[in-house]
Amino acid sequence: MSEKRQQINDLFSSALEQSPGEREAFLRQACGDDQSLYAEVESLLLHYDDSFLEESPASEIPSFPGHAMVGKQIGAYRIIRECGHGGMAVVYLAERADREYRKRVAVKMVKPGAGKDDILRRFRNERQTLAALDHPNIVKLLDGGSTEEGLPYLVMEYVEGIPVDQYCDSHKLSVPKRLQLFRTICEALHYAHQKLVIHRDLKPSNILITNDGIPRLMDFGIAKLLNPECFQTELVTLSDRRPMTPQYASPEQVRGEPVTPATDIYSLGVLLYYLLTGRRPYGAAGLSRFELERLVCEVDPEKPSTKVQKVDEVDSAASKGKPSTSPEVLSQARDTSPEGLRRILRGDLDMIVMMALRKEPKQRYASAKAFANDIERHLSGLPVKARRPTTLYRGSKFLRRHHESVAAALIALMLMAGVSTWEARRISRQASSRNAATFRARPSVAILGFKDLSTRPETAWLSTALSEMLTTELAAGEQLRTVPGETVARTKIDLHLPDTDSLASDTLARVRQNL
Missing domain, CATH: 1.10.510.10 (Transferase(Phosphotransferase) domain 1)
Structure with a gap:
C-alpha cells in the first residue's frame, strides 16, 4: 500500500470515530493545506455505507444552525447552547426559565424538518424507555412533551x-x-x-x-x-x-x-x-x-x-x-x-x-x-x-490468593522438621553410646496432625498436606521411625479417646503405649 493511500485510510478511520458534527472540523485540521487529501477522505465519508448500520433517514433531514434555538423556551426551560447533535436529534443545555430555582438540564428534541413518522415513533419510545429506568448509573428522564410544532422533546439530567x-x-x-x-x-x-x-x-x-x-x-x-x-x-x-x-x-x-x-x-x-x-x-x-x-x-x-x-x-x-x-x-x-x-x-x-x-x-x-x-x-x-x-x-x-499464608506454613514446617530431625539424631547418638550392643531400635515419632483454625473449606487440605510433608521430611534421613497421622487417628478411635482431649498428657501416654 502506498504512503498516500495509507494516510487516506488512517484519516478516514480517525474521522469515523468523531461525531458527525465534528468530522469536518477534524478533517480540515488534520489535512491542513493539503486539499487533495481532504477531498479524498471527504469522498470516502460521503460514500461510507452507514445506512445499513444506522436505522436513520437522516440524509433527508435539512440541516439547520444550532444557534437558532438559543434563548428560546421549551416547556419550563430556556435553551442556553447546543451540546451535540446526531442525524435526527439535537441536544441542548438549558436552565429553568421561571427562575423558581436554578437547575441545568439537557433537552433533547427532534430536529426541525425531521417529522417522518418512524423518527417520531423512535423518539417517543426513547422517552418511554427512559421513563421506565431509575438507576444511579443511567441518565434520568425529568420531563417531556411536545413543542408548538408538535415535535416531541425530552428533558434529562445534565451530565458533565x-x-x-x-x-x-x-x-x-x-x-x-x-x-x-x-x-x-x-x-x-x-x-x-x-x-x-x-x-x-x-x-x-x-x-x-x-x-x-x-x-x-x-x-x-x-x-x-x-x-x-x-x-x-x-x-x-x-x-x-x-x-x-x-x-x-x-x-x-x-x-x-x-x-x-x-x-x-x-x-x-x-x-x-x-x-x-x-x-x-x-x-x-x-x-x-x-x-x-x-x-x-x-x-x-x-x-x-x-x-x-x-x-x-x-x-x-x-x-x-x-x-x-x-x-x-x-x-x-x-x-x-x-x-x-x-x-x-x-x-x-x-x-x-x-x-x-x-x-x-x-x-x-x-x-x-x-x-x-x-x-x-x-x-x-x-x-x-x-x-x-x-x-x-x-x-x-489458590496459591496466588494465599501465597503469604502458604509461604509462612512452609517455613514453619521446614523449621519444625529441622528441629525434630536434630533432636532425633541427638537422642539416637546418646542411646547408641549408652547401650550400643543391646539397643539397635530407632527412636519413633508420631505425627499428630495440624488443626485448621480458619474454618474455611478451601484451606482444609492444608492440614493433611502439612502432616504428609512433615512425615516425609522426618523419615528422609532414616534416623527416625515415623508413625503416620492415619495410624495415630486409628489408634485413638480403637481406644475410644475423645478428640477434644487429643493433646492431654493422659491421652498422649495411652496413644504412645499402643503404637
Whole structure:
C-alpha cells in the first residue's frame, strides 16, 4: 500500500470515530493545506455505507444552525447552547426559565424538518424507555412533551463528563481500575435488561464518566423494548434498516436477526476489548459492508494480549490527527509497561473478553451480571467461569490468593522438621553410646496432625498436606521411625479417646503405649 493511500485510510478511520458534527472540523485540521487529501477522505465519508448500520433517514433531514434555538423556551426551560447533535436529534443545555430555582438540564428534541413518522415513533419510545429506568448509573428522564410544532422533546439530567475511553486514558487508569469501572457499567446494563430494555448501541460516547468517576449510561435512542406494554407507539420494523454502530455491532445485528440481551453482552465485550487494548477487535478503515459483515460473523478476533503487542495499522508516520497506538503508549496509559500489560491480559482476561465476543449468543455470558461477576472473580484471584476448572488452574489461583499464608506454613514446617530431625539424631547418638550392643531400635515419632483454625473449606487440605510433608521430611534421613497421622487417628478411635482431649498428657501416654 502506498504512503498516500495509507494516510487516506488512517484519516478516514480517525474521522469515523468523531461525531458527525465534528468530522469536518477534524478533517480540515488534520489535512491542513493539503486539499487533495481532504477531498479524498471527504469522498470516502460521503460514500461510507452507514445506512445499513444506522436505522436513520437522516440524509433527508435539512440541516439547520444550532444557534437558532438559543434563548428560546421549551416547556419550563430556556435553551442556553447546543451540546451535540446526531442525524435526527439535537441536544441542548438549558436552565429553568421561571427562575423558581436554578437547575441545568439537557433537552433533547427532534430536529426541525425531521417529522417522518418512524423518527417520531423512535423518539417517543426513547422517552418511554427512559421513563421506565431509575438507576444511579443511567441518565434520568425529568420531563417531556411536545413543542408548538408538535415535535416531541425530552428533558434529562445534565451530565458533565467525558466518554469512558477518554476518561480512562486521561487519568491513566490501571487495568484493575478500568475493570472496576467496567463492572459498574455492567451492573447498570443488567438493571436495564431486567426492565426488558436492550440498549443496542453501547459504545464509549454513550457512556460518560463524571468528574467524580461515576459512569452514566445514556442515549437509548435505538433501544429495543421487549415488553409490549411499555411501547408508547407501535413500532414498525424495516427489514433493510438495522440500527447499530459498526464497530460495536454483534453478529446477529449485522445479519439483521432478532436481538436479545446477549447482543448487548457482545457490545460490552467490544468495549472491554477497547478499554484494555486501545484497539477494537476489527478495524473499520476502508471496509465495505460485506467485508465488515464477514469479519464480525466469521472471523475470531485476536486475543487482547496478542493484539496489544502490535503496532496498530493506523499507527504510521503518515497518520495525521490520531495519537500513536504503539505498545509503549498504550501501556503508559494503563500505568504499566508493554510486557507488564501483556502479562496482565494473558490468561483470565483473554478468556473473559473472548467469551463475551463469541459468535453464538448462547455461548456468551448469560447476563451482564454474570459478566460483572467473572470480572470480580478475576480481581479477587478466584477461578473465572470463562476458563476450564482444571485442578492445576484452581490450585494456582489458590496459591496466588494465599501465597503469604502458604509461604509462612512452609517455613514453619521446614523449621519444625529441622528441629525434630536434630533432636532425633541427638537422642539416637546418646542411646547408641549408652547401650550400643543391646539397643539397635530407632527412636519413633508420631505425627499428630495440624488443626485448621480458619474454618474455611478451601484451606482444609492444608492440614493433611502439612502432616504428609512433615512425615516425609522426618523419615528422609532414616534416623527416625515415623508413625503416620492415619495410624495415630486409628489408634485413638480403637481406644475410644475423645478428640477434644487429643493433646492431654493422659491421652498422649495411652496413644504412645499402643503404637
